[in-house]
Structure formats: C-alpha cells, structure tokens
Amino acid sequence: xxxxxxxxxxxxxxxxxxxxxxxxxxxxxxxxxxxxxxxxxxxxxxxxxxxxxxxxxxxxxxxxxxxxxxxxxxxxxxxxxxxxxxxxxxxxxxxxxxxxxxxxxxxxxxxxxxxxxxxxxxxxxxxxxxxxxxxxxxxxxxxxxxxxxxxxxxxxxxxxxxxxxxxxxxxxxxxxxxxxxxxxxxxxxxxxxxxxxxxxxxxxxxxxxxxxxxxxxxxxxxxxxxxxxxxxxxxxxxxxxxxxxxxxxxxxxxxxxxxxxxxxxxxxxxxxxxxxxxxxxxxxxxxxxxxxxxxxxxxxxxxxxxxxxxxxxxxxxxxxxxxxxxxxxxxxxxxxxxxxxxxxxxxxxxxxxxxxxxxxxxxxxxxxxxxxxxxxxxxxxxxxxxxxxxxxxxxxxxxxxxxxxxxxxxxxxxxxxxxxxxxxxxxxxxxxxxxxxxxx
Numbered sequence: 001x002x003x004x005x006x007x008x009x010x011x012x013x014x015x016x017x018x019x020x021x022x023x024x025x026x027x028x029x030x031x032x033x034x035x036x037x038x039x040x041x042x043x044x045x046x047x048x049x050x051x052x053x054x055x056x057x058x059x060x061x062x063x064x065x066x067x068x069x070x071x072x073x074x075x076x077x078x079x080x081x082x083x084x085x086x087x088x089x090x091x092x093x094x095x096x097x098x099x100x101x102x103x104x105x106x107x108x109x110x111x112x113x114x115x116x117x118x119x120x121x122x123x124x125x126x127x128x129x130x131x132x133x134x135x136x137x138x139x140x141x142x143x144x145x146x147x148x149x150x151x152x153x154x155x156x157x158x159x160x161x162x163x164x165x166x167x168x169x170x171x172x173x174x175x176x177x178x179x180x181x182x183x184x185x186x187x188x189x190x191x192x193x194x195x196x197x198x199x200x201x202x203x204x205x206x207x208x209x210x211x212x213x214x215x216x217x218x219x220x221x222x223x224x225x226x227x228x229x230x231x232x233x234x235x236x237x238x239x240x241x242x243x244x245x246x247x248x249x250x251x252x253x254x255x256x257x258x259x260x261x262x263x264x265x266x267x268x269x270x271x272x273x274x275x276x277x278x279x280x281x282x283x284x285x286x287x288x289x290x291x292x293x294x295x296x297x298x299x300x301x302x303x304x305x306x307x308x309x310x311x312x313x314x315x316x317x318x319x320x321x322x323x324x325x326x327x328x329x330x331x332x333x334x335x336x337x338x339x340x341x342x343x344x345x346x347x348x349x350x351x352x353x354x355x356x357x358x359x360x361x362x363x364x365x366x367x368x369x370x371x372x373x374x375x376x377x378x379x380x381x382x383x384x385x386x387x388x389x390x391x392x393x394x395x396x397x398x399x400x401x402x403x404x405x406x407x408x409x410x411x412x413x414x415x416x417x418x419x420x421x422x423x424x425x426x427x428x429x430x431x432x433x434x435x436x437x438x439x440x
Contacts, residue, residue: 021075021078021174021176021288021289021356021360021361021362021363064094065094065095065096066094066095066096066336066339067095067097068095068096068097068098068121068122068332068339068340068343069098069099069100069120069121069122070097070098070099070100070120070121070122070123070124070326071099071100071102071105071108071109071120071123071124072099072100072101072102072105072123072124072125073101073102073103073104073105073125074101074124074324075360076101077360078356078359078360078362079099079101079124080099081355081356081359081360082099082173082347082355082356083097083098083099084355085346085351085352085355086343086346086347086352089346090343090346093339093342095342095343097343100120105123105125106125106129109123109125109129109138109327110132110133110136113133113136113138113139113329114138114329114330114331116329116331116332116335119329119331120329120332121328121329121332121336121340122326122327122328122329122332122340122343123326123327123329124173124324124325124326124327125324125325125327126322126323126324126325126394127161127162127170127172127322127323127324127325127393127394127396128322128394128395128396128400130162130164130169130170130325130327130396131164131396131397131398131399131400132398133169133327134164134165134167134169135398137330138329138330139169139170139327139328139329139330140169140328140329140330140332140333140334141167141168141169142162142168142169142170142326142328143167143168145328145333145337145340145341146171146341146344146345146348150344150345150348151171151348153350153366153367153368154172154348154365154367155172155175155365155366155367155385155388157175157321157323157388157389157391157393158172158175158321158323158325158365158388158393159172160393161175161321161322161323161325161393161394161396162323162325164396164397169327170323170325170326170327171325171326171328171344171347171348172323172324172325172365173323173324173325173326173347173352173353173356173364173365174323174324174353174356174357174362174363174364174365175321175322175323175324175363175365175388176288176289176321176322176324176362176363176384177287177305177306177319177320177321177384177387177388177391178223178224178227178285178286178287178306178319178320179285179286179287179303179304179305179306179380179383179384179387180283180285180303180304180305180306180308180309181276181283181284181285181286181290181294181301181302182282182284182301182302182303182304183276183279183281183282183283183301183302184300184301184302185299185300186279186282187282187283187302188205188282191302191304192309193308193309193310194309194310194311195256195309195310195311195312196312198215199259199260199263201214202214202215202260202263203263205282206263208263211265211275211280212280212281213263213264213265213275213280213281213282214263214281214282214283215260215263215264215281215282215283215284215285216264216265216267216271216272216275216276216281216283216284216285217260217261217264217267217272217284217285218268218269218272218285219257219260219261219264219267219411219415220261220267220408220411220412220415220416221267221269221408221411222236222403222404222407222408222411223320223394224285225253225254225257225411226318226319226320226392227285227306227317227318227319227320228253228254228256228257228311228317229249229250229253229254230317230318230319230320230392231253231311231313231315231316231317232249232250232252232253232256232311232313232315233249233313233315234247234249234250234251234252234253235247235249235250236250236395236400236403236407237397237399237400237403237432239395239397241397241399241436243403243429243432243433243436245406245407245410245425245428245429245432246425246426246429250425251421251422251425254410254411254414254421254425255414255421256311256312257411257415258414258415258421261415262415265281266416267415267416272284272286273286273290273293276290276294276299277293277294277296277297277299278297279297279299285306288361288363288380288384291361291380302379303379303380303383305383305384305386305387306318306319306387307319307386307387307389307391308386316390318390318391318392319387319391319392320391320392320393320394321387321388321391321392321393321394322393322394323365323393326344326347328340328344348365348366349366350366350368350369350371350372352364352366353366353368353369353375354369354372354374354375357369357372357374357375357378357381358372358374358375358378361378361380361381362381363381363384363385363388364381370382370385398439399436399439402432402435402436402438402439403435405431405435406428406429406431406432406435407428407432409428409431410424410425410427410428413427413428
C-alpha cells in the first residue's frame with residue numbers, strides 16, 4: 001500500500017519532460033514551463049479535474065460506431081491534426097479518435113486509470129512516466145495490440161523508451177532532444193566540432209559584464225546537462241534504480257560543465273531564453289519548444305546536433321531523448337480492442353509522422369516519414385534524427401521521479417554556490433538514496 005501511494009504522489013514529479021514540439025514552452029513535467037527546470041519536478045499535486053460525461057471514456061455508439069478518447073497536455077492544433085489523420089483513415093470503420101487536453105496528465109491518469117466510465121481510453125504523454133504506470137498495472141502492453149510488423153519502421157531508440165522490464169507498453173509517436181541552436185547573424189565563422197573549441201569561442205566572445213554571451217544554457221538543469229554526463233559515461237540513475245550522482249564519471253562531467261557555466265548567465269529558463277531571443281546570446285542549448293519565440297524574434301536560426309560535438313574523452317555529447325507515446329488503458333483494450341488496434345496502426349504509420357513533422361517540427365518515431373522531401377529538408381528534425389542514433393532515453397523507472405531534485409541541487413551547489421564537487425556529490429547521493437528508500 002505504501003509503495004502504491006508513493007507512485008501516486010511522487011509520480012507526479014516524474015513525468016514527461018516534453019512539451020509538444022509545436023509549443024513554445026520548455027520541456028517540463030505536465031508543461032509547467034517556463035521556469036528554471038526542464039525536469040519532471042512539480043511543486044505540488046495538481047488539483048484534479050472531474051471529467052464531464054462527455055469527457056468520459058469513449059462509448060460504443062449506435063450503429064457500431066466507436067469513439068476513443070485520448071488525454072494529452074500538448075498543443076491542441078497539433079493534436080487536432082493528428083486526430084484528423086486517424087479519423088480520415090478510419091472513417092470507413094466508424095472509428096473516431098478524440099483528443100482532450102488535460103492539465104497534469106500524469107496525476108490524472110493515476111487517478112482515473114482504472115475508471116472506465118470517467119477515464120480515457122488512451123493518453124499521449126512522455127515516456128518517462130511509464131514505470132510508475134506499469135507498476136500500477138493500469139496499462140495494456142501494446143505488443144498485445146499491434147504487431148511487430150506494423151512497428152518495423154519505428155526508430156529503435158523510441159522502442160527502447162517505450163519498454164519497461166522487457167515489455168513494450170507504449171507506442172512511440174514522436175521524440176525530442178536538446179540541440180545546439182544559434183543565431184546565424186551573430187555567430188562568427190563555423191560552429192566548432194569539439195567542446196574545447198566551443199569553450200575557446202565562448203571565452204573570446206563572452207562579456208558577462210556587458211551581459212552578452214556566446215552560448216547560454218540551463219547549466220544547473222539535469223536535462224540540459226545530461227549531454228555532458230552521458231557523454232562522460234556518467235549517469236543520474238541506472239536501469240536498476242541505483243543513483244549515480246557520486247560516480248566518478250558523473251563528477252568529472254559536472255566539473256567540466258562548470259567551466260562552461262562560468263561563461264553563461266544564471267541558467268534559469270526564462271533568462272537564457274530571453275537572452276537568445278533578444279540577441280544578447282549568439283547560441284543556446286534548447287529544443288523545438290523554443291522555435292515559436294525564436295520565429296517571433298525574427299532570428300535566422302541555425303541548428304547543430306549536440307552529438308556532433310566531441311568531448312575531451314573522445315566521446316560525443318549524448319543528450320537525453322524524450323519520446324511522446326500512446327499508452328492504452330487496460331479497460332479500453334479489453335472492451336474496444338479492435339478499434340484500439342486500428343488507431344495504433346495509423347499512429348504508427350508514415351502519414352501521422354509526416355503530418356507532425358511538416359506542421360509542427362516534430363521528429364517522427366516512424367523512420368519512413370523522413371523520406372518525405374519536406375521532412376528531409378527540415379534542419380531541426382534532421383538534427384534530432386541524428387541525435388536519436390546516440391541519444392539516451394530518459395530513464396522510465398519509477399525511481400527517476402525522485403532523482404530530479406537531488407541531481408539539480410547538486411548542479412546548483414557546484415555551479416551557483418561554488419561547493420566542492422566531491423563533497424556535494426556525496427551529500428546529494430545520500431539524499432537520492434533516502435528518497436528512493438522512502439518510495440518502498
């Protein structure tokens with residue numbers, strides 16, 4: 001009982017680091033951004049929403065028609081476009097998919113995940129909430145609903161993200177990673193290929209007193225620093241739920257990141273975003289959620305995959321990936337299996353991926369979508385596809401929900417308070433271990 005209650009309460013903090021690729025908010029749990037973290041931290045359990053009868057799980061309609069309801073916390077125009085793809089494809093089958101936006105999707109699913117009358121049939125959300133949902137026993141593995149043949153074109157990294165304890169529970173739709181994004185009018189010369197060359201450029205083109213920067217980043221944010229940590233061979237937490245904040249490789253990465261942080265602004269989301277959009281920073285580490293504001297600022301944007309930068313150890317920077325996936329509630333799989341299967345097949349297909357890419361700068365999980373000429377010419381999407389070859393999916397185990405706090409406290413202690421890396425790592429490793437133990 002204690003463990004189940006823990007999943008309900010701490011799982012809210014886990015959850016998906018991905019805002020919709022068509023949105024302008026930074027990655028963050030339940031789209032709580034902008035703020036100074038891209039992680040799954042939430043200050044309090046969001047107030048729940050009692051679904052109306054119309055919002056209840058799709059009901060069998062007269063004439064054999066079936067409506068499936070999917071909850072999301074994404075850009076509504078994007079979800080409507082995705083629904084149109086499904087509904088046009090399945091019009092002859094009398095199957096309709098209806099997306100409904102909910103705040104704090106993660107906690108809503110926890111509350112209504114066994115409520116066939118008031119809950120959804122499906123949800124679209126980031127993969128890092130998977131472990132908690134799977135342990136609650138509310139999800140139907142998609143392997144029972146869609147064949148491997150229908151998923152053959154999905155990028156392997158996205159399947160990995162959708163898998164927990166050897167079972168694929170989710171069906172990937174699209175994914176995101178952080179990228180090196182630069183203002184072509186401000187960046188001088190070629191973008192470097194090594195992080196040491198990048199640092200040299202920053203030293204020569206940063207004037208902190210004047211408030212102008214070569215590169216800004218949320219330097220004390222776990223998601224944004226993960227490319228350094230993963231690239232150095234460190235880890236926030238391993239697949240078995242063991243924290244790695246005091247691992248030597250993690251400490252080496254944090255030490256290395258600190259020298260970059262010293263040439264950057266304070267590091268909170270609003271500050272670094274404003275500096276870039278106002279032309280006071282030539283480059284920023286961020287993702288597609290920034291594009292709307294960048295376009296409004298009239299910036300001629302250049303993109304480079306972080307995996308194209310080589311670290312001193314010879315390895316590339318390796319960002320986390322966040323994969324937006326469809327999850328199916330068990331009661332929907334039991335009562336509307338045929339309709340669910342057909343919807344999943346369409347969402348796994350090429351047309352859905354192309355629609356998301358062309359209209360909303362999403363990187364499709366379907367690899368064949370990149371054969372479309374418009375998708376193949378999208379610089380941002382191609383950079384994310386390149387990153388996907390090496391990116392590490394955010395951990396989807398329940399224990400990750402309590403790791404964001406200690407990890408970011410460690411980064412802030414080192415970068416903002418000047419604490420010794422070894423001392424701080426030992427302190428916050430213990431804090432992480434205690435938090436994980438309290439979950440059990």
